[in-house]
Amino acid sequence: MSVLITGGLGHVGSWVAYQLAKQGKQVIICDMAAGRFENLGLDYLETVRDKLILESIDVLDYHSLFEVMLRHRGDLEGVVHGVSVIAGPNFQTRPYKHTTINTNGTLNVLETCRILGIKKVVNMSSGAVYGDASGPQSEATPYKATDLYGATKIAGELFGLQYTDTFGMDVRNARLFFVYGPGKRPSDMHQVYQAMFGPLEGLDNILAPNGSEQALDWTHVHDTATGIVQLFEKESVTHRNFNISSGVTVAHTDIIRHVADLIGKTSNVQLGPGVFVGRGAPLDISLAEREIGFAPKFTDIREGLHDYWQWLKGIQGRA
Numbered sequence: 001m002s003v004l005i006t007g008g009l010g011h012v013g014s015w016v017a018y019q020l021a022k023q024g025k026q027v028i029i030c031d032m033a034a035g036r037f038e039n040l041g042l043d044y045l046e047t048v049r050d051k052l053i054l055e056s057i058d059v060l061d062y063h064s065l066f067e068v069m070l071r072h073r074g075d076l077e078g079v080v081h082g083v084s085v086i087a088g089p090n091f092q093t094r095p096y097k098h099t100t101i102n103t104n105g106t107l108n109v110l111e112t113c114r115i116l117g118i119k120k121v122v123n124m125s126s127g128a129v130y131g132d133a134s135g136p137q138s139e140a141t142p143y144k145a146t147d148l149y150g151a152t153k154i155a156g157e158l159f160g161l162q163y164t165d166t167f168g169m170d171v172r173n174a175r176l177f178f179v180y181g182p183g184k185r186p187s188d189m190h191q192v193y194q195a196m197f198g199p200l201e202g203l204d205n206i207l208a209p210n211g212s213e214q215a216l217d218w219t220h221v222h223d224t225a226t227g228i229v230q231l232f233e234k235e236s237v238t239h240r241n242f243n244i245s246s247g248v249t250v251a252h253t254d255i256i257r258h259v260a261d262l263i264g265k266t267s268n269v270q271l272g273p274g275v276f277v278g279r280g281a282p283l284d285i286s287l288a289e290r291e292i293g294f295a296p297k298f299t300d301i302r303e304g305l306h307d308y309w310q311w312l313k314g315i316q317g318r319a
C-alpha cells in the first residue's frame with residue numbers, strides 16, 4: 001500500500017514520510033521543493049529513498065495535483081496533507097498568497113480526494129485554532145483565531161469536517177503545536193526560534209523582538225510525526241480532531257537556559273518583551289492518548305534538545 005503526503009519534504013511531513021517508509025510503505029511525496037531534494041539536507045529521507053516517489057507539485061495548481069493523484073490512486077491507502085505556510089512573522093508579509101496556499105491548497109486536496117474516491121485524509125492542523133484561550137485546551141475548546149494563520153487552520157478543519165459529513169469522507173484533523181527538532185536548521189527559521197535553538201547550531205548574537213514572556217508545549221518532531229502516523233493508521237475513530245503535542249509547557253527562557261547547559265556555553269541570545277504569538281498552552285492530549293495510543297517520548301525537553309543537537313552536529317560534520 002502507499003500513502004501520499006503533501007508537503008512531505010517539510011519539517012513534519014518529512015518525518016511522517018520517513019516513519020511510513022520505514023514500515024515498508026511506498027510514500028508519494030507531493031511538494032514544491034521536490035526538484036531540490038538533494039540540497040535539502042534531509043539525510044534521514046536519503047536512507048529510505050527507494051521507498052519514495054517524489055512529485056514536484058504546487059497544490060494550488062489543481063490540474064497537476066489531480067493528474068498526480070489520479071496516477072497514484074490505485075494503491076493509495078490515503079493522504080496526509082501537510083502543505084501550509086506556518087505561523088510566524090513571515091505569514092503577514094504576503095497575507096493573500098499565504099492564506100490562499102493554506103485554504104485553497106487544502107480545498108484542492110480534499111476535492112481531488114472526493115472525486116477520486118480517496119476517503120482517508122489526515123489534515124495537519126494546529127493548536128492555533130484555539131487562539132489565546134488559556135490552557136489546557138481540549139478538543140472541546142471553541143475555535144478562536146488570534147491571527148490570520150489561525151483563521152486558515154480553522155477554515156481547513158471546517159472544510160475537512162464538511163467533506164466528511166457531506167461526502168462520506170474520513171478526514172481527521174491533527175492539531176499540532178510548536179514543533180522543533182531534526183530536519184529544520186535554526187538558521188532557516190524566525191528569530192525567536194533562532195534565539196532559543198540557534199546556539200545548538202553555533203548561532204550567536206540573536207536579538208529576537210519578543211517571546212520572553214511565553215511558555216508553550218514545544219514538541220519534538222519525532223513525537224509530532226508519530227502522532228500523525230498513529231492517527232492515520234487507526235482503522236476508525238470516534239472523533240475528528242486530535243491534539244498532538246508534548247502536552248508539557250516550557251518557558252522560552254528555560255529553553256535558552258537548557259540549551260546553554262547542554263552546549264556548556266552562554267550565548268548572546270535575547271528574547272524581547274511580550275509573546276511571540278497569541279497562544280495558550282498546553283494542549284490537552286488525553287484524547288489522542290486514549291483513542292490512538294499517542295504517548296510522546298520527549299516530554300522532558302532537555303532530551304529533545306540533546307537529540308536535536310546531535311542531528312545538527314551530524315549535518316555540520318558532513319557539510
Ligand SMILES: NC(=O)c1ccc[n+]([C@@H]2O[C@H](COP(=O)([O-])OP(=O)(O)OC[C@H]3O[C@@H](n4cnc5c(N)ncnc54)[C@H](O)[C@@H]3O)[C@@H](O)[C@H]2O)c1
Binds near residue numbers: 101
Ligand atoms: N511547525 C510547527 O511548529 C507547526 C505547528 C502547528 C501546526 N503545524 C502545521 O503542520 C504542517 C507542516 O508544518 P511544517 O512545519 O512541516 O511546515 P514546513 O514549512 O516545514 O513544510 C511545508 C512544506 O510544504 C511545501 N509547500 C509550501 N507551499 C507549497 C505549495 N503551494 N505546494 C506544494 N508544496 C508546498 C514546502 O516546500 C515545504 O516542504 C502545516 O500544516 C502547519 O500549519 C506546524
